[in-house]
Amino acid sequence: MESDYGIPRELSDLQKHRSLYQPDLPPCLQGTTVRVEFGDATTAADPAGSHTISRSFPHTYGQPLAHFLRATAKVADAQIITEHPAKRVGIVFCGRQSPGGHNVVWGLYSALKIHNPSSVLLGFLGGSEGLFAQKTLEITDEILSTYKNQGGYDLLGRTKDQIRTTEQVNAALTTCKNLKLDGLVIIGGVTSNTDAAQLAETFAEAKCSTKVVGVPVTLNGDLKNPFVETDVGFDTICKVNSQLISNVCTDALSAEKYYYFIRLMGRKASHVALECTLQSHPNMVILGEEVAASKLTLFDLAKQLCDAVQARAEQDKNHGVILIPEGLIESIPEVYSLLKEIHGLLRQGVSVDKISSQLSPWASALFEFLPPFIKKQLLLHPESDDSAQLSQIETEKLLAHLVEVEMNKRLKEGTYKGKKFNAICHFFGYQARGSLPSKFDCDYAYVLGHICYHILAAGLNGYMATVTNLKNPQNKWRCGAAPITAMMTVKRWAQNPNSSFIGKPAIHPATVDLKGKAYELLQQNAVKFLLDDLYRNPGPLQFDGPGADAKPVTLCVEDQDYMGRIKLLQEYLDKVRTIVKPGCSQEVLKAALSSMASVTEVLSVLSTPSSNGMNSL
C-alpha cells in the first residue's frame, strides 16, 4: 500500500506551472542566520483554567513566546543560532486534508537542507497510523517535485485524526525513540494540535529528546486565537466554495425559480460560511453562533426563512441562495439536546432501532416529527470528538423541507400569494478539500514549514509555528512560535445546577465572534444581501492576474495583530526602564511610579478570574 505514496505522477499544464512556483520568505527567515527573541512567559487566555492547564502540562506550560528576527535586527537579548547540527525530523498529516499541507512539508525540508544538507526529513505514511507503525518515506527533492503547491495529502496520506490513547501515545514515543528523531512535526487542526501538546508533555516527562511542533492546518478556520490569525487551507476552501456559491447565485438569477440551500463543510464553527458570504453575497446565511446565542428553535429558523422568502416574493423575486454551516444542526438548542440523548444511548449500547423508544418524552416528540432521512442521520454514531457526524446530516434538506411545508400552508391559507416554493439542496465540501491551494495558502504553509525548522533549531518543545500580520504583504509577516498550552481552555459543563464537570484542557474550535468586525460587516449588509441580489462572483481561483493575491475578507477586516501588540508593549516597558534608570530625577521617578501603579491596578482588576471569564477569549 505504501508503495503508492510519493510516486511521481502526471501533472496537467496548470499543475506543472504551479509546481514551479517558489513562495517568498519574509525577510526574517531569509539567509541562514536567524535570531530568536523570547518574550515573557505565556499564560492561558482563560485565567480560570490556567491552574488546571499548568497542572496537566507541568513541563510545557508557561513557556515564553518566541519571535524569529533578522540576523541584523537590533534586539539586545536575542539569541543567534549559529550551530546547525544535522537533524532527523519526522512529519505527519493528522486529520482531514486541507489545501496547502504539502507546502509545510516542502518548507520544512527546504529549511532543514539549507542549514545542514545532512539533515533528514521522514514523512510518516498513512498519517497517524504510519506514525504508530513506524512507516516512513524519506523526503527528497525528487519526491517533492510533483507535490509542491499541490492540493491534498496524497504525498503521505492520512488516517485517524487522533493520537490520544495511551497505546497511541506510547507507539508514537517508541517510533520517535527508535527513529532517533530530533523533532516531530504534526500538521492538523484543533484536535491534532491538542494531541501535539500532550505528546510534547509526555515526551518531556519521559525524557525523550524528540521535540514536538504543531502547525495550524485546517480548512475549518477554527484554530484561531491571539497567536494564530488563520489556518492553512481556509483561504482556498473559501475561494473554491465562493466560486461555486456565486455560480449558483448567477444560476438562480438567470432562471428565477429556485431557492438553493447550500450546506458548507467546516465543522462546528461557521467561519467558512461567514467568509463565503462576504465573498459572494448570497441572500442569507444562518450562522450557528447566532442561532445558539439567540436560542432559536428549528421552527423559529424555518419561520425566519419563510418570512424571507415571502419578503422577496413581494418584490417579485422567487429565487434565492441560502448558506448553512454544517455545524448549524448542533447549534439549535433542542436538536443539540436530542443529539446528546441519542449519543448517550448509543454509548450505552442501545441498538439504533430501539433508541427512539428510549428517548425522553420531549426528545421523542421532536424526533418523531422529523422526516425519515434526518432521523436516520441523527442516529449515526458520533465522531471521535463527540460531535455528531456533521458531514452526513443533511440540515439543508431538513430546512428546505420545513420551509416548503410552511410555504405551502401559507399559500393555502392565502397569507402567501407568491409562486410555489422550489428548493434545490447542495453540500459543498469534498469537492473543495482537494483543490490546488491558493497562492496565499501556498505561501503561508511554506513559511510555516520553515518556522518549524527554527523552532527545532532553538530546541523548543510543545510549540506551534505562527505567522502574524498576515493581511499585510509577505515582507511584513512576523514569524514566531507560541506554546500550544497558551491556546488551551478548560470547559465546564453544568448539566444540572448541582453538578459541574470540568473537561480536559484542549484547544477548542474558535467560534465566529459576534462582536467582531467581520460579523459587523455581515450585519451591515444583511438586509441588502437579502433583498437586492447583490451577488458577487469572485470567479474561479486564479494564480495569475486580478484576484490571485486576494486574502480572506475576515482576515483583512479583523484587527488581529496580537503578537505585534505584545512586542510593542515590551518596547514600552523597556523604554520606561531606560528612562527611569537609577540617577533619574525624583519627578520622573514619582511620575513613573504613580502611572505604573494605576496601570497595574487596572490590569489586575481586568485579569481576575470571573464567572464569565471564559467568554473573554
Next chain:
Amino acid sequence: MESDYGIPRELSDLQKHRSLYQPDLPPCLQGTTVRVEFGDATTAADPAGSHTISRSFPHTYGQPLAHFLRATAKVADAQIITEHPAKRVGIVFCGRQSPGGHNVVWGLYSALKIHNPSSVLLGFLGGSEGLFAQKTLEITDEILSTYKNQGGYDLLGRTKDQIRTTEQVNAALTTCKNLKLDGLVIIGGVTSNTDAAQLAETFAEAKCSTKVVGVPVTLNGDLKNPFVETDVGFDTICKVNSQLISNVCTDALSAEKYYYFIRLMGRKASHVALECTLQSHPNMVILGEEVAASKLTLFDLAKQLCDAVQARAEQDKNHGVILIPEGLIESIPEVYSLLKEIHGLLRQGVSVDKISSQLSPWASALFEFLPPFIKKQLLLHPESDDSAQLSQIETEKLLAHLVEVEMNKRLKEGTYKGKKFNAICHFFGYQARGSLPSKFDCDYAYVLGHICYHILAAGLNGYMATVTNLKNPQNKWRCGAAPITAMMTVKRWAQNPNSSFIGKPAIHPATVDLKGKAYELLQQNAVKFLLDDLYRNPGPLQFDGPGADAKPVTLCVEDQDYMGRIKLLQEYLDKVRTIVKPGCSQEVLKAALSSMASVTEVLSVLSTPSSNGMNSL
C-alpha cells in the same frame, strides 16, 4: 420584475478584468466587408427522413450552406454584401442557461453597430415569455458593460425552453410583426433550435419579413452534427466539473476510504461525462450510450461496479471516483420501460399514489424493489421533451446503495475480504452552470454573435450560425451558416411489431459516438484509469497562463472538419469542370467520364435509404 434586468452591478476584480477582455474575430469577419459564398443545396443527414422533413418545411428545406469569407478571398461567385441598411433585431435566451450566452448578445450587438450605428438590438426580457409578451430591453454599450464575458443569462433572463404551441408561435409572430423585426435570434440547445426552424417556416409561410436564426448554446454539448462541432458553454461546464472531480479524486487519494459517486448534469447524452473523464481521469465512468448498446440491466451495472471495487481492494485500494451521466437512468432498458409506463399513467391522470398498483407485473416488481427515495423521484412528472426529470433522479445514490448492499453480502459470504465499502454521492450541475465562461466559450459565442448579423445581412431564414475548425487557432476558424432543417432527423418507434410511429422532424440530441475517437481514447485508458489512479487535476478555470487556452479534449481528438471537406469537394468538382472544358482531348474526356461514372455509382449505393440509415449520422 423586468426593471432588474440589465442593471449595472458590482463586479469582483476578476469579473472586471474579464469584462475588459475583447475576443478576436477570425480574419473572414474582420472589417466591414464580408463575402458570402453559397454551397450546394443541403439535404438531411438521414436520407430516409428527408422526404418527411421537406414536406414539413417547404419554405426552408434544401437551402444551401453559406460560408463567410474575407472580402479579398478569391472565390469567383461569392457575393459581397455592400448595402447595410439599419436593422431591427430581437434576441432571446431559450432554455437552460449555459456559460457564454451573454457573448452572443454582445457579438451580435457589436456587428450590428459596426455595419450601421442606427441598427437596434432588442433583448426579450424573461426569455420566451418576454417574446410572447413583447417585453424588451434595448441593448446598449452601457447595459452590456457589466455582462461581457460573464456567466449566466441574467442580462435578459430565461423561462420556458419551448416556443411550440400554436398559441406560442402566434404570439411570437405578432411580436415580430409589431416590433417590425428584421431578425429574431434564438439562443439555445436542440429543443430551442428545432423551434427556431419551425418559427422560420411559419414566418415564411405567413410572409412575415422577420428572419429567424438559431445559435448552438447548451452546456449538454448534444447539439452536435456535421455542421456544429460543439456548443457554447460545454467547454466551461466540463472545465468547472473537471476541477471539482479532480479535487474529489485528490480527496479520495488522501483519505483512502471513500468511493465518490458523482452524477453530472448534461441531459440524455453522456458528452459531459466523457469529456470530464478525459480531463480528470477518475477511476470509472458509466456512459449511457454503452449501457444502452449492451443492454445492461441495473443489476449488471451494480455487479460491474462491485467487481471494480473488488479488483481495487485486491490492490489495497479502498477509494475511488465514479462518474455517472444524469441521463444514465433512461439508458438502462428496464428502467426506461418502467419510466415509460409511469409517464403513460401520469398522462392518463392516474394519481401518484395509485401508479404502483397499475404497473405491469414486471414493472411493478422492479419498482417495488427500488429504495423509497428513488421511487418518489421516478414518479415525478416528465419534462416538456417527454424525458424524465433527470436532474431530480439520484441515480448516483441508487447505484451506491446497490453496490453497498452487494459488497456487504460478499463480505458476509467471504467472497470479498477488503474493507467496508463507503460511498459519498454528489450531483454537479447547478454549481457549474453559472460560471464565468472560459476563454474558448467567450470567443466562440462572440464570433457566433457576429455571424448572426451576417446571416441576417444575407437575408437568410431558418439558419444556424456555425463555426468550424474550432480546434485550430481562432485565425483559422471557418464561419458559416447551415439550414437548421439539414440537422434534423425523423424518429421511428416500433412499439410493437405491427405498428410503427413516425415522429416529427427535429434536431435530436447527438449521443456519444461509440465508434468515435474520443470514446476510443477512453477505452484505451479505461483499465489504467480503473486500477492505477492516474488522477489528473486540470485545476480551476484559468484566464491567464497555462491551461487558459485549453479546449475540450473530445473536440481536439475528433476529426470533424465536415464544412472544410464539403468546401474541398466543391473545389475538386470545380477543378474537373475547369480541366474538362469543351475543347479538351478525347482521352481527358473519356478518363473523366469513366472516373465520374464510378464515383457516382459508389455514392448512389451509399446514399440509398436503408433500414439502419438512421444510425449513420
